[in-house]
Amino acid sequence: MSGLQLSALDVAFLCLESETTPMHMGAVVTFRPHGQVHARELTALLAERAARLPKLRQRPRTALFPPGAATWAEDPDFLASEHISHHHLSSLYEPDPLSAYASHWMGRPLDTGKPLWDLHLVTGLPDGEFALLLKLHHALTDGAGAYAVAVGLLDALPRAPRRPHSGTGPPAPRSPVDAVKEAVGSTLAQAGIASSVVRATRSPLSPISAPPSTERRLGLVRLDTAEIRRIRRAHGGTANDVVLAILSGALREWMINRGQRADDRTLRALIPVSVRGRSAEQLGGNKLSGYLCELPVGLDDPVERLLAVQREMGRNKAAGPARGAGAFPLLADRMPPMLHRLGSKAAGLAAPLLFDLVITTVPVPPNRLTLDGAKVSGVYPFVPLAPRQAIGIAVATYRDSVHIGLQANGAAVSDVGSLRDGVLKSASRLLDTVH
Numbered sequence: 001m002s003g004l005q006l007s008a009l010d011v012a013f014l015c016l017e018s019e020t021t022p023m024h025m026g027a028v029v030t031f032r033p034h035g036q037v038h039a040r041e042l043t044a045l046l047a048e049r050a051a052r053l054p055k056l057r058q059r060p061r062t063a064l065f066p067p068g069a070a071t072w073a074e075d076p077d078f079l080a081s082e083h084i085s086h087h088h089l090s091s092l093y094e095p096d097p098l099s100a101y102a103s104h105w106m107g108r109p110l111d112t113g114k115p116l117w118d119l120h121l122v123t124g125l126p127d128g129e130f131a132l133l134l135k136l137h138h139a140l141t142d143g144a145g146a147y148a149v150a151v152g153l154l155d156a157l158p159r160a161p162r163r164p165h166s167g168t169g170p171p172a173p174r175s176p177v178d179a180v181k182e183a184v185g186s187t188l189a190q191a192g193i194a195s196s197v198v199r200a201t202r203s204p205l206s207p208i209s210a211p212p213s214t215e216r217r218l219g220l221v222r223l224d225t226a227e228i229r230r231i232r233r234a235h236g237g238t239a240n241d242v243v244l245a246i247l248s249g250a251l252r253e254w255m256i257n258r259g260q261r262a263d264d265r266t267l268r269a270l271i272p273v274s275v276r277g278r279s280a281e282q283l284g285g286n287k288l289s290g291y292l293c294e295l296p297v298g299l300d301d302p303v304e305r306l307l308a309v310q311r312e313m314g315r316n317k318a319a320g321p322a323r324g325a326g327a328f329p330l331l332a333d334r335m336p337p338m339l340h341r342l343g344s345k346a347a348g349l350a351a352p353l354l355f356d357l358v359i360t361t362v363p364v365p366p367n368r369l370t371l372d373g374a375k376v377s378g379v380y381p382f383v384p385l386a387p388r389q390a391i392g393i394a395v396a397t398y399r400d401s402v403h404i405g406l407q408a409n410g411a412a413v414s415d416v417g418s419l420r421d422g423v424l425k426s427a428s429r430l431l432d433t434v435h
Contacts (some may be wrong), residue, residue: 003015006060006070006139009288013139014060014070014112016387020212022109023139025146025394026382027362028102028220028405029132030125033374035122037130039086045372046119046132050080053152059115060139073114083117089124098122098131099218105133106382106407107216116140119153129185129377140386142288143362144274146381155370178228206352207260208267208412210390215410219420220380223402227431234434235303237310240361242430243395243402244269244295245306247359249426251391252297254419266294270355273321274363289321292355301405302430351386358383362396369398380405391419 017023050056058072074154087101094100101122110116116137123130132153136146151157223246231242248267255262271291293316296308316326362381369376381394382405390412392403404423408416 004072005063006072009417010139011068011070012199013137017109017112017137019109020214021385021387022107023384024110024135024137025143025384026106026405026407027103027132027134027146027150028098028218028378028380028382029134029150029376030098030378030380031130031132031316031371031374032377033128033130033372037128037374039088039121039123042130042372043081043084043086046083046121047080049153050083050119051078053149055140055149056080056083056115056117058144060112078115082121083115084121086121086123088215091123098125099220102133103216103218103410105135105353106218107214107410110135110137112137112377117149125427130374132371133419142274143360143381144287147363151369151390153371154376155372157367157369201353206267206356207265208255208390209352209388210385210409210412210434212387213409213411216385217408217410217413217416218382219408220404221404221406221420221423223404223427225397225400225402226282227427228402230434231306231430233305237306238313239397241310241313243307243404244293244359245302245309246423246426246430247310247393248297248299249297249302249307249402249429250419250422252300253422253425255297257418257422262297263300265298267297267356268354269293269295269357269359270326271316272358272360273326275321290326291321292326293359302426303433306430352388355386356387357391357393358386359393362394364396364398366399379403382407385409 013023057074057078059075061073063069068234089097089101105118105120112120116139118135120133121130122133125131134150134153136149138395141149151331164345171240223243226240228239228242232239235242251267252262269292273289274290275287275289278312292313293309296305297304299308360381360383362379364379376398378401379396379398380403381396383392383394385392385407387426390409394407394408396403396405406416406419406423408419
């Protein structure tokens with residue numbers, strides 16, 4: 001990875017970084033050990049494994065050419081142990097000490113002059129459990145790549161059998177005519193995305209916009225995958241549609257509790273879509289597109305909300321991830337890095353004109369994950385907040401649970417517990433419609 005140039009989109013994520021808009025992803029992973037947790041030995045094991053991951057030894061460095069570009073460079077002073085710390089919780093003062101501690105941790109930006117990650121081991125959880133808090137800058141990778149990094153810190157997984165090569169040889173070289181057709185098609189697609197973005201901008205600003213703040217509040221929510229499947233079998237759609245409908249109901253109640261009008265309106269969610277290939281060469285950086293989904297917070301009936309989400313996501317999928325206003329990450333990745341250096345801050349401030357919040361799904365395969373033999377009991381991901389946005393939501397399904405990480409702007413949301421409770425209530429209402 002050393003010497004590899006950052007994509008224009010990766011540069012954009014670096015340029016968006018500020019004290020009030022830290023552009024790192026996060027995860028709170030909880031573990032159920034068999035016996036006593038030895039923090040010193042565990043942090044040493046994590047440091048040993050982190051040192052073996054090339055991505056975690058790199059830091060961004062400005063390149064001379066092309067203008068505004070950056071490359072990954074090996075940090076000559078790298079010590080994995082400097083990125084890992086241990087904290088023992090006390091439950092004397094906080095009703096939910098893990099969420100409270102993680103909230104303070106999430107609000108602190110990473111040092112962009114060093115490798116862009118941070119790891120905290122947190123002990124003192126109920127029933128002897130412990131947690132890992134992992135922070136990775138969005139310039140370093142997307143959600144799929146973040147999972148690959150996390151797995152490198154955990155116990156080794158069984159190797160999947162190699163699939164036989166189905167091709168008969170290298171692909172035939174493209175003709176000049178094919179190359180021209182591809183270039184023209186790409187140019188037309190970019191123009192289409194740009195015009196879609198312009199048409200999709202709204203005024204006034206988002207009803208849930210937020211002032212700049214360094215403070216963050218996190219909420220952890222767990223849903224039963226068996227209940228999600230029951231709802232899906234009864235009403236159709238996908239498991240993701242069900243989760244989006246549940247979140248729409250939670251956002252509706254949260255808005256009403258804040259004294260905001262929810263009826264006859266929608267909230268627009270940016271739903272990132274990975275366009276990452278399967279080859280090993282594509283494990284780094286961001287490979288993203290996205291959908292813009294109108295969440296039906298104006299509907300009180302939970303089944304009507306689910307059907308509305310199904311229709312909206314059906315339209316998005318029919319169009320595909322390479323077109324429409326939600327595909328603007330593809331457009332951003334084709335812009336010169338210098339343009340991001342000059343305009344990313346302004347573009348970031350305009351985010352509420354295009355969408356109200358981000359809802360992302362992080363892929364977590366169902367393999368039984370462990371650390372030094374301790375089983376993973378929960379995986380709660382967190383997505384960075386765009387400028388002026390109050391809420392960001394990330395979802396991960398692991399084993400028998402759907403884990404939802406809520407991140408809120410502390411200046412706009414005094415208590416994320418209202419939204420957390422709204423998720424559970426919304427899920428219960430939808431489940432009650434299943435006979």
